[in-house]
Amino acid sequence: MAASTPGNEEEEDDYLSMTFADTTTPAPPKETSLQRTARLKKEAAARSLPLSKAELEAQAQANLETGLATSIDSSNRGAQMLARMGFKGGGLGKTEGARTRPIELEVKGDRGGIGMDSEKKRKVREAAEEAGAGGGEKRAKVGVEEFRVRRAGEREERRAEGLVWGAMRVLEGLGEDEKEGEGDDVPTTTTGHGAKKRRLRGVNILYRPLVRQRLERERDRKMRYDLNNSLSTRNDNDDDEDESVFDKRVEELEDADPELEEFEALSFAEKLERITKELREKYRYCFWCKFRYPDAEMEGCPGLTEDEHG
Structure with a gap:
């Protein structure tokens, strides 16, 4: 065996000291029970959050596109029913070469009528803008004024209705008092x-x-x-x-x-006029003065209408 030289010893030492890089992927750290519980809670909270309107629309659009792009296969219930009735594929109908796929849908996202093309809509919109360019502000002012007039008319109508019911109660009271004083034959x-x-x-x-x-x-x-209340609890002394x-x-x-x-x-104004006239002529009572005068001349009463009483 040959003796080793100092140079060979260094080379041998270098060879023995060589290291090889570990190319294997390190295993992920093991998830503890606390980490798993926190992760599950976070996922459950994310699932429980309601989707926004935009997200719901995007989800519905995606489902629609997926459904339209999916062809009918043997798992479809309609296809299974046709197969049980003897349908083996191909076009439906007596003639050959009929349609074999469902009619594709074209989703319409705007509010325009079917058949109205974009060019017509553009022309109509431009004509409307040109017609309203000069008088838009004026029409807005007229609309506000009309609204105020209508609201004022509604308030006046409700007030007139209340006056009519009040005048009816006054006339009823005077009429009943007069009948009681005359001693008529009507049950009392x-x-x-x-x-x-x-x-x-x-x-x-x-x-x-x-x-x-x-x-x-x-x-x-x-x-x-x-x-x-039950009929059995009714008092026998009731006035039959x-x-x-x-x-x-x-x-x-x-x-x-x-x-x-x-x-x-009749309108409320006409009803009120008839009732107040009846009060004045028959009972010498002025509804606006709230006073029954001793004589037919009704001296001191300003007039027949509310405006005359100020």
């Missing part, structure tokens, strides 16, 4: 509002809507009472005569009343 049993239990057709047409409205409320109240009178008046609500329909067709 009252409904709790001062109005006698006589037939609805016999009520003055000028405040008949008020009596009818009150009767409808009494009917609804009685129906609720009968539903909430009053009950029969009430039932007859309720039946009148279902009958046609042409005179009332004609009166209801």
Whole structure:
């Protein structure tokens, strides 16, 4: 065996000291139980977040495109039904060479009508812009003014309606007081509002809507009472005569009343004019002064209308 020289020893040492790079991918660190729990919580929180409107639209669009791009195969329920009925593929129909694929859809994303091309829409839009270039601001001002006038008219209409109902109550009170003073033959049993239990057709047409409205409320109240209370708990001392009178008046609500329909067709201003005129001529009462004068001249009353009373 040959003796080793100093140079050979160095080369041998260099050879023994050589290292080779590790080309294998290091294994990822093992996930601890705490890390796994935190990861699962984070994923669950991300899934629970609601999608935004843009994300939902993008998802729906992607699903639509996927569905349109997917061809019908043997897993399709419709194809399976056709196969059970003997269909072996090819075009449907008597003639050969018929369509073998479903009609492809063309999604329309705008609000224009079907068949209206973009050129027509552009021309219409340009014409509208040219026509409205000069008078747009004026039309906007007119629109605001019309809105204010309409709102003012609605407020005046509601106020006139309230005045009509108030005048009806005044006329009813004066009329009932006069009948009680005259001692007429109408039964004197009252409904709790001062109005006698006589037939609805016999009520003055000028405040008949008020009596009818009150009767409808009494009917609804009685129906609720009968539903909430058993007939077995009814008091035997109830006034059967009053009950029969009430039932007859309720039946009148279902009958046609042409005179009332004609009166209801009038405007609130016309109704108010007729009622105030009746108050002045028959009872010497001024609805605007809130005073009943001792004589027919009604000295001291400014006039017939609200404007004359300031």
